[in-house]
Amino acid sequence: MKKKFTIYDIANALNITAATVSRALNDNPNISKATKELVLKTAEKMGYEQNKLALALKSGKSNNVGVIVPRIDSNFFGSVIRGIEEELNPFGYHVIICQTNGDEAKEIANIDALLNSQVDGIFISTSSKDVASFERILRKDVPLIFFDRKKTMNNVSSVTINDFDGGYKATKHLIESGCRQIAHFSGDLNIEIFNDRFTGYKQALTDNGIDYIEEYVVKTRSNVEDGKKAVKKLLKLKNPPDAIFSSSDWDALGAIQELRAKNYKIPDDISVIGFSNEPFTKFMELSISTIDQFPLDMGKITAKVFLEQVNNSEKVKIEKKVVLEPELIIRKSTKKTLPKK
Amino acid sequence: MKKKFTIYDIANALNITAATVSRALNDNPNISKATKELVLKTAEKMGYEQNKLALALKSGKSNNVGVIVPRIDSNFFGSVIRGIEEELNPFGYHVIICQTNGDEAKEIANIDALLNSQVDGIFISTSSKDVASFERILRKDVPLIFFDRKKTMNNVSSVTINDFDGGYKATKHLIESGCRQIAHFSGDLNIEIFNDRFTGYKQALTDNGIDYIEEYVVKTRSNVEDGKKAVKKLLKLKNPPDAIFSSSDWDALGAIQELRAKNYKIPDDISVIGFSNEPFTKFMELSISTIDQFPLDMGKITAKVFLEQVNNSEKVKIEKKVVLEPELIIRKSTKKTLPKK
DNA sequence: TTATTTTTGGTAATCGATTACATAAAACGA
DNA sequence: TCGTTTTATGTAATCGATTACCAAAAATAA
Known part of the structure; x- marks a missing residue:
């Protein structure tokens, strides 16, 4: 077993107290230059590294933030x-x-675990219908920020795109x-973003004098299979869609x-537009029109x-x-x- | 400011000591059932949550692991x-x-920071030429595991694909x-994976009686622009490649x-094969042959x-x-x- | 030379949970 | 009834760093 050195080891080696060592390392003004240099040199020699856990316990700040997402292996x-990490890293924060x-259920479990580990903030793209677990975060006075998939709550900040507009x-x-x-x-209309997109869709129809037809709306779950199924369903209608x-x-x-x-022709027979601007939409045989959400920003x-x-x-x-604003x-x-008119 | 409750608060409320509370919460056998129930009930009522930081400091285990990668917004x-998180989460670990x-330099800084935060392990896909910082990890007795981009070191585990074979x-x-x-x-031949792929390339040429031609090898940096530049360079050769x-x-x-x-025809004039099986390769107009690396696994x-x-x-x-084994x-x-022969 | 101020560094509490060791009370046997 | 075991809980140290408060030594003033 290798030894991890602490300020006490440095203190012993120099016949001073840990308090002095701590102050020296923190460049406290009432430690003499001579002592500071001595401590610094010894620390260097021993390969001392500050234990952030002890610091975190003492200060109540862990310098960790938790990010909760449905999945991490999507481009979005x-x-x-990536954006969060890049922005926070220079300030010494780490991203869990x-x-x-x-x-x-997993979302709630994750929130509990993050609270237990005393994170300094929680950023979440939520999948919950309920706000109870978020209220628990606020009760502990831990900053909470929604991004993308938010819940509307008082005193909570959020960063989203205008999904209605999209x-x-x-x-x-x-x-x-x-x-x-x-x-x-x-998508699941209990989730705000999907509901907003749906509302934007309906509003655009209304504004252009087009009737909203309920059977044209199919609930899907963001995967290729569901897209195929949905099309099959739509094509069976007596009056299939043209977009x-x-x-x-x-x-x-x-x-x-x-x-x-x-053998349908796209876009001639049917036009298709997606949402998110995933990289593949750009490179496809038939590149896909879509809405950019600027995830890095x-x-x-x-x-x-x-x-x-x-x-x-x-x-x-x-x-x-x-x-x-989505693009x-x-x-x-x-x-x-x-329009053909 | 909201109050965070500790075992001392519970202890005070019940006129017992924190030790008893701790034991009760941990279901220690020599605490009476009555006391356990009382403690549990009070904890529940107060909304008590264990401070993992204190536990981590005491036990020397933070239940966090650090993962260091070049970037996180690539599918690979x-x-x-995702694979790491899914596998470790059931055991109570979190991923930083x-x-x-x-x-x-950033890699070294990250290693330092992770060691400071007392992570229980570091997984890294390295971009370093040097192994000095990894030796520091080992000296602290923190488990170190390379994945994908490794360095060859004694006593260090690694999970890679056979890039030579790829x-x-x-x-x-x-x-x-x-x-x-x-x-x-x-790619950068100082990085093992790229060097291995390159060696596999040369070996395949040799095994098939094809001469290795140095000017056919272009150093690139894994982005679209570099690919374009490299092609321009190759096409200027008096004897341009056919693949x-x-x-x-x-x-x-x-x-x-x-x-x-x-206006070159692919694959007729020139064949192209990539490496990694990024999602877009599958959906492109001209789907791209590639090598799958099974990143989730x-x-x-x-x-x-x-x-x-x-x-x-x-x-x-x-x-x-x-x-x-890559596919x-x-x-x-x-x-x-x-072959046309 | 004595009193006062300034430097410098020590003492001990604190953050929250765990645990080896000690001890009081209850239960039991003879 | 007295000694012994069992049960249940308390005491205090520990993990590593910080810091309010205090104190000795040195520097300065009178």
Whole structure:
């Protein structure tokens, strides 16, 4: 077993006390230069490294933040986390990752675990219907910030994109390119982002005098298989759609694969637009129109909001709701031309 | 300020000592049932949660592991981390993420920070030329495991794929499909994985009686731009290649974009094969042949090797070198036919 | 030379949980 | 009834670093 050296070891070696060593290492003004140099030299020689755990226990600050996401191996969440890490690292914070796979129970378990480990903040893209566990975070006075998938709560900051606008823009684009029977892959409508996209979709229809047809809306779960299934279902309708606005790029991909397998022409027979701007949408045979959510920025801004909050001299409560504007990206899977009329 | 309750608060409330409370909470057999129930009830009522920091300081175990990667927003590393997290979470471990962007100084800084925070293990995909910082980890007796980008060190476990084999398989496939002038995008040859792929490439050439031509090897940095540049360079040769084996999917993508812009036919004029099986390679107009590295498995196995190591009753030193077998995935960017002869 | 101030460093409590050791009370046997 | 075992809990040290408070030594003033 190798030995880990502490300030007490340094103190013993120099016949001084740990308090002096601690002060010397922290460059405290009432330690003489001679002693400081001696301590520093000895620390160096022994390979001393500060135990952050002891410091964290004493100070109540762990310098860790927890990030809870459905999954980390998607480009979107990977980019958000990258943004958070890059922004926080210079301030000495570390990022603890937790995955929920969209499971509410796992999300609660993760929150508990993070609270136990005394993280200095929790950033979450939630999959929960309930806010009870978030209230527990607030009760412990731990900064909580939602990103992407938020819950609306008082005194809690959030960084999201305007999903309503994203849904609106995507749908409007389809309408402007001549489509009238526009289907929607919705995702779980209990989750705000999906509900907002859906609402944006409906609003765009209304604003353009198009009737909302309930059977055009299919609930999907952001994967290729669900996209295929959804298309199959839609094609069986007596009046199949001429466009699909999918709330996820993965469903859109599934839809496109299924449509092409059935020899539909995209975008001529059916236009398809996704959501998220996953890298693959750009490189595909038939590049997919989509909505960019700027995940890297979202991560960085989330981190900044957190930093503001902890540096706020703890007096006034900050509630900051940052809403990023999504961007429509038009590619080959939707028509660029104007209405046929 | 909200109050965080400790075992002392419970002890005071019940007029017993913290020791008893601690024992009751840990279901110690020599605490009476009555007291246990009382303590449990009071803890519940107060919303008590154990402070893991205090526990970690006392026990010397933080239940955190550090994972150091060049970047987290790539499918490959995202998947590895997902695998690690999934495997370790049931055992109560949390994963701290650090990014280096391939910068050696940042890697060292991250290692220092992780050691300071007393992590129970460090998993790293290294970008360093030097092993000095890893020796510091070992000196502190912290388990160290390399994955993907390793250094060869005694007493250190690693989980990698057989990059030599990957390079060999890719090159052999190109040869078998009739190519003879095979170029290679190499990456930084100081990094073992790239060097191994390169060696596999050369070996496949040799085994098939093809001369190794130095000017066919271009150093790239795993991004689209470098792939384009590399192709431009190769096409200027008096004897341009008829195939490219790229050590990265991103360079391969750049190469393909550049080649198509110049009206080369793929795979007829030039075959291209990448490395990693990034999702986009599958969905592209011209799907890209590549080598699968099974990143999720790599993460899970890395975690398992770690668990074995810490459960090893700390007596015998374990050095486990796991090498996964990569898989050739043939798609449209390479010919499937046999040699034209 | 004595009193006062300034330097410098020591003492001991603290953060929250665990645990070896000690001890009081209850239960038991003879 | 007295000694012995068992049961249940208390006491105090420990993990490593910080810091309010105090005290000796040195420097300065009177």
